[in-house]
Amino acid sequence: MIGTEKLSLLGGPKAVRESHEPMFKWPIITEEDEAAALQVLRDGAMSGTNITKQFEQEFAEWLNMDYALAFNNGTNSLLGAFYGCGVGIGDEVICPSVTYWATALPAYALGASIVFAEIDPVTLCLDPNDIERHISEKTKAIVVVHYLGHPADMDPIMEIARKHNLKVIEDVSHAQGGFYKGRRVGTIGDVGAMSLMAGKSFAIGEGGIFVTNDREIYERAIALGHYERYNEEIKTPYLQPHAGLPLGGYKFRMHQISSAVGRVQLKYYDERINEIDKAMNYFWDRLEGVPGLRAHRPAPGSGSTMGGWYATHGHYVPEELGGLSVTRFCEAVRSEGVPIGPGCNLPLHLHSLQHDADVYGHGKPTIIANASRDLRQPKGSLPVSEGIAARVYSIPWFKHYEPAIIDQYVEAFRKAALQYNDLLAGDSGNPEKLGGWNFFRQKAD
Numbered sequence: 001m002i003g004t005e006k007l008s009l010l011g012g013p014k015a016v017r018e019s020h021e022p023m024f025k026w027p028i029i030t031e032e033d034e035a036a037a038l039q040v041l042r043d044g045a046m047s048g049t050n051i052t053k054q055f056e057q058e059f060a061e062w063l064n065m066d067y068a069l070a071f072n073n074g075t076n077s078l079l080g081a082f083y084g085c086g087v088g089i090g091d092e093v094i095c096p097s098v099t100y101w102a103t104a105l106p107a108y109a110l111g112a113s114i115v116f117a118e119i120d121p122v123t124l125c126l127d128p129n130d131i132e133r134h135i136s137e138k139t140k141a142i143v144v145v146h147y148l149g150h151p152a153d154m155d156p157i158m159e160i161a162r163k164h165n166l167k168v169i170e171d172v173s174h175a176q177g178g179f180y181k182g183r184r185v186g187t188i189g190d191v192g193a194m195s196l197m198a199g200k201s202f203a204i205g206e207g208g209i210f211v212t213n214d215r216e217i218y219e220r221a222i223a224l225g226h227y228e229r230y231n232e233e234i235k236t237p238y239l240q241p242h243a244g245l246p247l248g249g250y251k252f253r254m255h256q257i258s259s260a261v262g263r264v265q266l267k268y269y270d271e272r273i274n275e276i277d278k279a280m281n282y283f284w285d286r287l288e289g290v291p292g293l294r295a296h297r298p299a300p301g302s303g304s305t306m307g308g309w310y311a312t313h314g315h316y317v318p319e320e321l322g323g324l325s326v327t328r329f330c331e332a333v334r335s336e337g338v339p340i341g342p343g344c345n346l347p348l349h350l351h352s353l354q355h356d357a358d359v360y361g362h363g364k365p366t367i368i369a370n371a372s373r374d375l376r377q378p379k380g381s382l383p384v385s386e387g388i389a390a391r392v393y394s395i396p397w398f399k400h401y402e403p404a405i406i407d408q409y410v411e412a413f414r415k416a417a418l419q420y421n422d423l424l425a426g427d428s429g430n431p432e433k434l435g436g437w438n439f440f441r442q443k444a445d
C-alpha cells in the first residue's frame with residue numbers, strides 16, 4: 001500500500017477492486033419521499049401551488065431569507081433573477097467564463113449582453129480582481145457562481161458592486177447549503193438562484209428556486225413568469241396594472257412532485273451534506289503532501305465550506321510531476337478502478353454563440369445585438385479560464401464517511417501521482433479541447 005504497488009495501467013493490481021454503489025448513490029430517497037410524491041398524485045395536485053408555497057416558505061426559513069420563489073428549473077430561476085434585478089435591453093452582465101451555460105445565457109433572452117471575466121485559479125470562481133476592467137456604463141449586474149461547490153470570494157465582489165451600483169446574482173447551483181465566512185451562500189448578494197435538478201447536491205427532480213430579501217426582485221420575477229401569482233398580492237406599483245398575464249410570456253411554475261420531494265429532502269439536507277463534507281475532507285486530508293495534487297476546498301477554520309461538494313474536482317500541478325499531462329494522469333487513475341476525467345466546463349467566451357450566432361434575427365450576432373460596443377472576447381483574452389482544464393480533474397463524490405472504502409480511492413490517486421515517472425513515456429499530452437460544456441451530458445455519453 002501507500003502508493004508503491006505497480007500501476008494498474010502498467011500491469012499491476014487495481015487499487016479499487018469492487019464497485020461501491022451505495023457510496024455514490026444520490027439523492028437519498030426514502031419511503032418518506034415516495035409517500036410525499038404519491039400523495040401529490042393521489043390528490044391530483046401536480047399543477048397547483050399549495051405544496052410549492054410550503055416548500056418556498058421552509059426553504060426561505062432554512063436560509064433565513066424573506067422570500068423564496070420556486071421555478072420549473074434552475075435556468076429559469078436565473079432568468080427570473082436577471083429580470084428581477086432589472087436586466088434589460090442593452091444592459092451588460094458580468095459573468096465568469098468557466099461555468100455551466102445557464103449562469104449566463106438567459107441574459108440574451110432579455111436583450112442584454114454578457115461580458116465574461118476571469119476565474120481565480122485557486123477558488124475556480126469569479127476573480128474579484130478581474131471585474132472592474134469589464135465594467136461600463138451599461139453594466140447592470142455581476143453573476144457569481146460558487147463553482148464546483150467552492151464559495152466565491154464575496155466580500156470584495158460585494159464591495160465592487162456597491163461602489164458601482166450593480167446588482168449581484170449568486171448562482172448557487174453547485175453549492176446549496178454552503179457557507180462563505182459563516183454566511184450561507186446565496187444570501188449575500190441581491191438574489192441567490194439555483195438549480196435543484198436531480199444531478200445536483202440538493203436534488204428534487206427538475207426544479208429551481210431563488211431567495212432574496214428584496215420584494216421588488218421577488219415581484220418582478222413573479223410578473224415575468226408566474227401568471228397565477230401575478231394578482232392583487234403584488235405591491236410594486238408599476239407592476240400592479242398589468243397583473244393577470246405573465247409579462248415575459250414565460251411559465252415558470254414548479255411541478256408539485258418536485259416541491260413535495262423538496263420538502264422532505266430539506267429536512268435531511270444539512271445532515272446529509274455534513275456527512276459528504278466529512279467524507280470529502282477525509283479524502284483530501286489523506287492526499288495531503290502528495291506531489292501534483294491539491295484539494296479544491298476553502299481553508300479549514302475559515303468559516304467557508306463546500307456545501308454538498310457538487311461535481312467534486314481537484315487541482316493538478318503538472319510541474320511537480322515532470323510535466324505529466326492531466327489526461328495521462330486521469331488515464332492511470334481510471335485504470336485503478338476510479339471513473340474520473342480531466343478538465344471542467346469549457347470557457348464560454350470561446351463558443352461560437354458568443355461570436356457569430358444571430359439567434360433572434362437582429363441581423364448581427366446576439367451578443368452585440370443591443371450592445372453599445374463590441375463585446376466579443378477572442379482566444380487569449382482570458383488566459384486563466386482558457387488554461388484551467390489542464391490543471392483540474394474530477395474526483396469521486398463520496399456520500400458517506402467510510403474511511404476503509406475511501407482509502408482505496410486515495411490509494412489510486414497516490415499511486416498515479418507518486419509513480420508519475422513511469423507514466424511519462426506513454427504521455428501524448430492533452431487534447432486541444434479538454435472538458436465539456438455540460439457535465440450531465442458528459443456522464444450520459
Ligand SMILES: *Cc1c(COP(=O)(O)O)cnc(C)c1O
Nearest residue numbers: 073074075100102103173195197
Ligand atoms: C445546473 C446548473 C444551472 C441550471 O439549472 P437547471 O436546473 O439544469 O436548469 C445553472 N447554473 C449552474 C452553475 C448549474 O450547474
